[in-house]
Amino acid sequence: MWSRKTFLFLVSASWPARAYTWPSPFDALEDAYTVSSGFGSSGIVDEVTPCSQSPGSGSAPGRQNTAEWLRTAYHDMATYNSTTGLGGLDGSIGFETNRPENVGSAFNTTVSFFAPLQTAQTSFSDLLALGVILAIKNCAGPSVAFRPGRIDATEAGPPGVPQPQESLQTHIAEFARQGFNATEMIALVACGHTVGGVHEVDFPQSIQGAITPDNPDGVVHFDNIATQYINGSTVDQLVVGFNHTTNSDAAIFASDGNQTMLGFAQSNDDFLSRCGDLLGRMLNTVPASVELGDAIEPLPVKPYQLSLVFNATGGLQLTGNIRIFGTSAAAAATNPADMPVQLLWTDRHGETSPSYSTTATWGSFLEATSLFGSIQFFDINAFIDPSAGISSFVVDWAYDADGPLTKSDNGGGGFPFQDVVIFQRVNSCHGAVNENSTINAVVCICLRISSHTPELLRL
Ligand code: HEM
Structure with missing residues (x-):
């Protein structure tokens, strides 16, 4: 041993x-x-x-x-x-x-x-x-x-x-x-x-x-x-x-x-x-034709299973999780229920607005551990204006309830998120092995009728 x-x-x-x-x-x-x-x-x-x-x-x-x-x-x-x-x-x-x-x-x-x-x-x-x-x-x-x-x-x-x-x-x-x-x-x-x-x-x-x-x-x-x-x-x-x-x-x-x-x-x-x-x-002894990538280190902030769907009322709903990982004493000592975590998005025209934000929440069902540090998951459930859409987001967060907030922007450009093809999980079904699967998606075509009037067509 x-x-x-x-x-x-x-x-x-x-x-x-x-x-x-x-x-x-x-x-x-x-x-x-x-x-x-x-x-x-x-x-x-x-x-x-x-x-x-x-x-x-x-x-x-x-x-x-x-x-x-x-x-x-x-x-x-x-x-x-x-x-x-x-x-x-x-x-x-x-x-x-x-x-x-x-x-x-x-x-x-x-x-x-x-x-x-x-x-x-x-x-x-x-x-x-x-x-x-x-x-x-x-x-x-x-x-x-x-x-x-x-x-x-x-x-x-x-x-x-x-x-x-x-x-x-x-x-x-x-x-x-x-x-x-x-x-x-x-x-x-x-x-x-x-x-x-x-x-x-x-x-x-x-x-x-x-x-x-x-x-x-x-x-x-x-x-x-x-x-x-x-x-x-x-x-x-x-x-x-x-x-x-x-x-x-x-x-x-x-x-x-x-x-x-x-x-x-x-x-x-x-x-x-x-x-x-x-x-x-x-x-790392692999066939000479194989090129290994660089060593993986835990990402400090990472989206998990984010998905965008049209809900029953025609609204655009963003669900999933944000994961926060750290190795500091503050990360180990934090109470995730007190952590402020905010997701702020940019619309499909590259514009931001104070209303383009949602608070990510913690619940005990999200508890997780890591061999490499401390880890917390937060739930996202946000409604996006279908006429404006979403193209990327950043996460503002802190270990203490009173901040200061850290802005995580995925290395500078934000976390990219497309709203052009939207997979409709609720309308799709997964066949057994060798059987057909049905996958439904909505393709959104955005027309700028004038520079200020975006239109969203649903096919
Ligand atoms: C000349 C080279 C080696 C020989 C002849 C050899 C032979 C054996 C044999 C006979 C066993 C018993 C297997 C069993 O009863 O389940 C064993 C177990 C084991 N060997 Fe090797 N081995 C060699 C090198 C290595 C290397 C380089 C590694 C890994 C770096 C390794 C890892 C293990 C492990 C982990 C077990 C325990 C398996 C278990 O408990 O289920 N061996 N080895």
Whole structure:
């Protein structure tokens, strides 16, 4: 297990931050990164909370979602060929779970959890990488930056995941093919073999006699990998297992005269910082044709599920939420019910007016948490004059009831919001798989009959 007391000293592996403005193709991933539980959450962090959480909402004793996701990500990446640039973290594991190198239920369970969260803009491989980052952070592990943009494979790749019965030379060659030198191999294996363990049901060649009624899979945990390895108390079954042929951790950890493991045992900070760096590289090992975006950081102010509809009386109604995120002491201490949050819009002709504003309100159903700071959602329910419309908005807000107000304008230009094609959710229906869906939208054509007389036609 990673030690909780030191991880706060870590700094994320850093990439230059490009100004990320809303909307973006990565908005759903930013939501999933930022909102951990409660209103607006993706459910990813709930699946690994507590850190020991097993699949099926805790109904599989001896298994651990965090460990299974991390192992799945490594096995997906481990077929990468740094010479050809093919393979890497591309979701091909979904086509490879029957291979002997992918023994165990972990892979199908992990694929089944993340696959339903995919969308046209959110790949399985991005979700898996994000899930690993959130899971290890939630387990007091190192911080790893999340860079989006992975593209999923459409078929299996070549095999090539290291297996415990292989020789040290084979392991060194396999890690070199993946882009990691011999020292990095030692460190990355130690980082991986910090959560979870070896299961007798999957590796009876390495463990025997561990299965009991309370331990149906016969798991023996890795535990404090470096300290216990160095002080001789390790229970890692890939070090002290009865079968010397499958003691791959023993061969790997000793391959530099134990220097890397000794360093980790002496400094947990060093261990965490090396793990943050190497796990980041592992997750960012993608096919050469894929270009990852810059690291996602939580947006301080972000719209959530905003929608504009014509209501029954022909009025134009804006509903949805505004999310406010912060890491300051004021953000942590605020009472969201007291926070002034105001949305001020510009009409479709670029004009503002004191009447173009609405107060966003808080309610307990909007409670949410973030692994990275404090987060509050507010409800929007505003009526827009159909003849004037809306083209963008800004948000004025403060943590204290008395201000001072901060104006959030999405990096300068305001939050863009179009009123030209209006999706009518109430008049639309979603067919089952392979059935028709009906989508209704209103297309608004705005004619300026004179410079002061806008007209709105509804088709
Ligand atoms: C030579 C390289 C490696 C070999 C031979 C190897 C082998 C194994 C074996 C045999 C298990 C037991 C699986 C089970 O019983 O469920 C295991 C577990 C695990 N491995 Fe590795 N591994 C290697 C490298 C890595 C790396 C680089 C990572 C990630 C950075 C990793 C992450 C994990 C995790 C998290 C588990 C625990 C899984 C669980 O508890 O469900 N492994 N590994």
